[in-house]
Amino acid sequence: MPGEVETWKARDRISGRKRPPHEAAWAALGLLRSRRGAEAADAALKAGAAGAVAAAAGLADWQYTNGRERRLGLVHALANGTALALTLASIGLRRRGHRAEGRALSAAGWACMALGGYLGGHLVYRRRVGVDHADHSPKPRDFVPVLPLAELAEDRPRRVEVWDPALRQEVGVVLVRHGGRVYALGARCSHMGGPLDEGWVLEGRLVCPWHGSRYPLGTGCPASGPSTAPQPRYAVGVRDGMVELRRVPEPGEEAVFPEDVAQAAAGKETGGIPLARRAEEVLTELHDLLRGLFARIEALPPGNPERRDLLRTLASELEIHEYVEDHLFYPAVRAVSDDVAIAHSEHRQLSDLLTMTLKLDTASPEFGAHLRALRAAVEHHAGSEERSMFVHAARLGEARLRALGRELEAMLEEQRTSRFRRAFRELKIGLLEGVRRKGW
Ligand code: FES
Ligand SMILES: [Fe+2]
Numbered sequence: 001m002p003g004e005v006e007t008w009k010a011r012d013r014i015s016g017r018k019r020p021p022h023e024a025a026w027a028a029l030g031l032l033r034s035r036r037g038a039e040a041a042d043a044a045l046k047a048g049a050a051g052a053v054a055a056a057a058g059l060a061d062w063q064y065t066n067g068r069e070r071r072l073g074l075v076h077a078l079a080n081g082t083a084l085a086l087t088l089a090s091i092g093l094r095r096r097g098h099r100a101e102g103r104a105l106s107a108a109g110w111a112c113m114a115l116g117g118y119l120g121g122h123l124v125y126r127r128r129v130g131v132d133h134a135d136h137s138p139k140p141r142d143f144v145p146v147l148p149l150a151e152l153a154e155d156r157p158r159r160v161e162v163w164d165p166a167l168r169q170e171v172g173v174v175l176v177r178h179g180g181r182v183y184a185l186g187a188r189c190s191h192m193g194g195p196l197d198e199g200w201v202l203e204g205r206l207v208c209p210w211h212g213s214r215y216p217l218g219t220g221c222p223a224s225g226p227s228t229a230p231q232p233r234y235a236v237g238v239r240d241g242m243v244e245l246r247r248v249p250e251p252g253e254e255a256v257f258p259e260d261v262a263q264a265a266a267g268k269e270t271g272g273i274p275l276a277r278r279a280e281e282v283l284t285e286l287h288d289l290l291r292g293l294f295a296r297i298e299a300l301p302p303g304n305p306e307r308r309d310l311l312r313t314l315a316s317e318l319e320i321h322e323y324v325e326d327h328l329f330y331p332a333v334r335a336v337s338d339d340v341a342i343a344h345s346e347h348r349q350l351s352d353l354l355t356m357t358l359k360l361d362t363a364s365p366e367f368g369a370h371l372r373a374l375r376a377a378v379e380h381h382a383g384s385e386e387r388s389m390f391v392h393a394a395r396l397g398e399a400r401l402r403a404l405g406r407e408l409e410a411m412l413e414e415q416r417t418s419r420f421r422r423a424f425r426e427l428k429i430g431l432l433e434g435v436r437r438k439g440w
């Protein structure tokens, strides 16, 4: 800008022009209006106006609000809409050379935008519109009994409560018995706080009764619907006919608490439950999840559209399985097991088989044959890991295996809940299926 001022001064000297005092003052402050400055201002205004497309996100949140939030959202939208109209009018005036009027309109636009911004902040930070409404209590950290298993009917969500001493309140958890397993998720929907225990089970997903978000029972990550945040998950066990729950930590919650350290130092485990599961226990559970998915797909008749949904879940879980083993488990056991190189190449074969299977129509006989081949390959790979590599891994020692187990659980959680990673996997799977649809 100083160079610009020099140019103006030089031009004035040549033309002999006398500037009025206020322009001299602008020049002294280095704020003399220049052509380049005007172009920059116009570009900034246009960029700001283009940014109005971000309003779509607010609109999506607003359509599910009620009462006061709805009215506030309307005023917020009106303020921002007026700001946009004033900005567009200002751009038009500036283009026609009426810069002073254009500046006045954009100043009025800024005032409206300030009001809209304040209301937007109020809606998000005070009224919690568009934020995660689930209860994220980290309790209970050890298994606690909550309900006799006999009282839990198949596909009938049931609410139970666990006590959080830090919050000094009960936290709702919804239990669902489905396909011979019991699942537990936070009872308050992360979208707008709907009661998931009043929802229903459809195709292995728990449906929120308020706006229809669907949460797969195993992962709690929204598969569809307006919700974008996962539900808190709980590990479930059954002892002496009672369902027991333990909160599955979220990323960043894996901290060890002082009482854990004291108990570990005293050679005890927390309430009879180890602080973390061993790595091979975590991976065997993952293998069992894959086996279960194969069994469920094969149990469905060829024409059933749920086959495709389950196949996508299987593809996603297979990807996650390979990722966590390639990045965490195999590097850790390489020193004690010679199986790692062959396991890497088996992962590549599994990927190739999966790619071929995804391309096929799930109702076709070829699909059945490919699925059986993929299942056999996964069974062979998982079985040899369990019989050989996991046995070798025992040489790493108890402490290392539990630390590894903790890292694996955190990585699994991150893989399943990260929006970016999920979107990437869905895109990849969708592209492979797209190849099928286009018949390439
Ligand atoms: S509250 Fe809106 S989907 Fe659950
Ligand atoms: Fe593997």
Ligand SMILES: [Fe+2]
Residues within 6 Å of the ligand: 283, 287, 321, 325, 381, 382, 385
């Ligand atoms: Fe494995």
